Amino acid sequence: MVDFHAGINYVTHSDIEITEATADRCVGRVAVRPHHHQPYGVVHGGLYCTLVETLASTGAALWAMERGLMGCVGVNNSTDFLRSVREGVLVGEATPIHRGRTQQLWDVSVTREEDGKLVARGRVRLQNIADASVLGG
Numbered sequence: 664m665v666d667f668h669a670g671i672n673y674v675t676h677s678d679i680e681i682t683e684a685t686a687d688r689c690v691g692r693v694a695v696r697p698h699h700h701q702p703y704g705v706v707h708g709g710l711y712c713t714l715v716e717t718l719a720s721t722g723a724a725l726w727a728m729e730r731g732l733m734g735c736v737g738v739n740n741s742t743d744f745l746r747s748v749r750e751g752v753l754v755g756e757a758t759p760i761h762r763g764r765t766q767q768l769w770d771v772s773v774t775r776e777e778d779g780k781l782v783a784r785g786r787v788r789l790q791n792i793a794d795a796s797v798l799g800g
Contacts, residue, residue: 674713674717677693677710677713677717678693678694678696678699679691679692679693679713679714679717680692680693681718681721684722684725685722685725686722686725686726686729687758688722688756688757688758689718689719689721689722690718690754690755690756690757691717691721691754691755692753692754692776693714693752693753694751694752695710695748695749695750695751695752695753704749705749706747706748706749706753708742708744710753711742711744711753711773711782711783711785712740712742712785714753714755714771714773714783715740715755715757715771715773715783715785715787716737716740716785716787718755718756718757718769718771719737719740719769719771719785719787719789720735720736720737720787720789721757722758722759722769723735723759723767723769723789723791726767727767727791727792732791732792732793733792733793733794733795734791734795735767735789735790735791735792736789736792736798737787737790738766738788738789739786739787739788740785740787741785741786741787742771742783742785742786743784743785744782744783745781745782745784746775746780746781746783747782748775748782751775751776751777752775752777753773753774753775753776753782754773754774754776755772755773755774756771756772756774757769757770757787758770758771760786763791764791765790765791766788766789766790766791767788767789767791768786768787768788768789769786769787769789770784770785770786771784771785771786771787772784773785
């Protein structure tokens with residue numbers, strides 16, 4: 664299996680920890696730190712988007728690879744920020760809505776670990792990739 668998060672990359676800089684990863688569900692968490700804040704002292708929306716895309720992409724790639732594909736890449740991320748957070752732990756859970764021959768659609772909920780309140784919700788559309796050499800060309 665490919666370790667999507669090996670080495671230093673954008674996800675590791677975001678401090679996201681994947682706690683469960685299957686082709687049907689992906690869960691992760693991130694402990695909020697000051698470097699995750701925007702100037703008003705609350706979590707930057709980019710962290711929510713990163714968590715949403717990371718979880719959806721991981722689950723979708725596992726599903727794609729089970730079918731002999733190289734993986735997948737996100738082509739749209741629509742994340743709504745519902746409640747501001749200053750501290751604590753965010754938990755995200757991604758589940759598939761649609762998985763087809765060429766694309767997938769995943770839903771992701773982000774909650775506060777302390778009380779389970781929903782703080783963000785996202786949907787990620789992903790393109791299944793048969794040949795990774797076509798990326799970035």
